[in-house]
Amino acid sequence: MKAALHPGRLLARRYRLLDQIGAGGMSVIWRARDEVLDRVVALKVLAPSLAADARFRGMVREEARAAAQLVHPHLTSVHDYGETVDPDGSITSFVVMELLNGEELKLRLTEGPLPWPEAVQVGAQVAEALAAAHRLGIVHRDITPANVMMTGTGVKVLDFGIATRIGAPDEDEDGDTFGTPAYVAPERLDGAPAQPSTDVYSLGVLLHEALTGRVPYPADTWEQLSAALASGPPPTLADLPDLPPTVAQICLRSLARNPADRPTARQVATALRDHSLPANPPTATIRVPTQPLPPQSPAIATASVPTAAPATADGRTTGDALAAGSLWSRRRLALLLVLVLAVGVTLAGVALLPEQQPTRRAQPSVAPVTTPPTDPPTPTPTDPPAPTSAAPTAAPSRKPTTAVPGSNAGTLSEAANRVDGLIGAGLSAGEIRDDVALDLRNELRNLTVAVSSGREELAPPVARLRNKVTVRLGEGGISPAYASRLDAAIAELNAAGV
Template sequence: MAMMRLRREDPRVVGTFKLHRRLGAGGMGVVYLGSDRRGQRVALKVIRPDLAEDQEFRSRFAREVSAARRIRGGCTARLVAADLDATRPWFATQYVPGPSLHDKVAESGPLSAAETAAVGAALAEGLVAVHEAGVVHRDLKPSNILLSPKGPRIIDFGIAWSTGASTLTHVGTAVGSPGFLAPEQVRGQPVTPASDVFSLGATLAYATLGDSPFGQGSSEVMLYRVVHEEPQLRGVPAALAPLLRACLAKSPQERPSTLQLSLRLKEIAAREARGLGPSASRPAAAPARPPGPRRPAGAGPARGGARQQRPRSGARRAADRRLLRQRLIVFVTVTLLVALGIAAAQGCQGPV
């Protein structure tokens, strides 16, 4: 995660935390890298002054923080502390080292089917815990997924919505990132866990394509496509395309649950790791035999028989290359799955 020096207007101390660097800024405020007296590092978000003066916002924000405290594990950045009564309310979460999914794909290119499925399975499992706590993230996107050494983490619950609470904006106003938020969010309709499933589907499509499945454009264009057009999944691995298309269904009722999604992605990750995906199981086309004169029936072996074995040697070399690629994919994916298994065993708690 990129860090920037503190600016002149930035505070140096918030609560009991000393601030060191800027991590970023968004619609709700500025996020800083801080540490407490014990050296524990945190990501601390300070709310914008204009929002801090809005009492309605403060009351809703307090409900969101209360809901965030209920989340346990779930591959999220754990809430460490908060002050809802400060002049500018703030909250601190566990600092998670590692690049965002957005930066990883931008720098290294799209992930493989096995890698995407493994990351997606962990995120879906994390959303199960989030939703069980009565919270909907509402802004799941590649930049809000951090790839830590212990597995992916979901961050930035700044606009999260707790079940039964009013939203942080007026009805009809979309909250979230165009291209990744669900159609019902654009329409101002009730937000449910299925909304996060849509966003996760778009995020995993980005991981394999390097772009939103709804392309690029102005906010208005992107919002229109989300509501009225089908996602463009050409280029998504065949093992993932049907599941991602189900996640991106316009109707929330047609999308899989987070539990179903987690189980299905685990199956795909395991199958792809063994080299049993659709691409691996498809037989290779036999090399074309060059035209030549036909031998009379009953004739003996043609001269130059050794030369006729060359097509088979080429096929054997191609098979060896495919086997090498499969073994490399298995090694990388198994390594990732082992890391995710360790994270799950530790309750998906990131490093302090």
């Protein structure tokens, strides 16, 4: 009898099943622990009927191999493919993938369309992921909201289960590798092989649905799709008056019937990226230049007005003019007193700045200060010299083996967030390669999960993460300066509370 999948079962003498987190017609998704690399992963276990077909297993294995080459922030990482022979001779086939935390776009759209800036950001990130796949000659063939995950770090394109090489013929005659009807390009119904333009059409459908809450041509079967394409009106976004014309244009171009009229995934990403950030800067940044001396502006502005006050062209008597001038003189005196007081307060504040500056000086972010501000311990001959403010650049080159006790490490989550932020900053600055940043973040997430759940002490995973930084530095994936900063930040995890 075939061994049933259940929590605790070990597949391929390596992957321990923890719990089932999803299911579909072709597979079941399990959360599992990789007991060799000690990390939590997702296992997509194929349905027994599919796993029994050697041809299908070979196709999935090749597709998993192709997907494993894709390293991109908005693509789900594929780690492994495995097969287990059960006692009755049946085969359990599975794909090992990156475990994600988030919400499917499909579920999100059940609440209605997204605000257009969010829909544009989702579309841009999916387009960037597709552009990366197309560069390697891979076509996804099933871009739908069910295969887009919304995570805290952006979207992730899922499931390359029916992906193929550009131009490869379809492997079946029933349309199972065509994709989901409402998202399939019209030329596919005529037997044309999948091309990058095929994915771009699906991306256009996805973007249209995210913006409006509906697909351009609703269909659940191939027959319904053919009928909708033949008789349905052309798609439009005219009911979204606030949508930038460029966004509407790129979406409708992606839905062109002729594949040659569609833009590339890279062109879609570029067009959408131009509208994924707010056009107006925050108001606070506009007010900043006027803040230093607010009392001076009205006093100086009104000081030039007195010559107009005594004018009698409007028919006033000389006495009225003199009375007005006297009143103006009193007001001017009061305003001058305010000005003098404001200048005095400003000068007093400036005089205090030199004495306050040392207490406000920020400490280096990459290494905790080892000397307290008061009552320092008596130095011993083996103590290193205390760092001085004259050489703050020496701190980044230090690589402490542990965090200094008493440093502001905070909780494990806070310390991990600091490490994650440093990884993000290095990625943005071009100091950390994309694939390296993704690898380090996966390792950091596995560390926090393992320690928070009590499955492992803190020191071993911290040591593994620091070693990974060293390895990636040797590969040229991290600049020496950022490797030093990351090592120091990771070392602080040892002092963090769980």
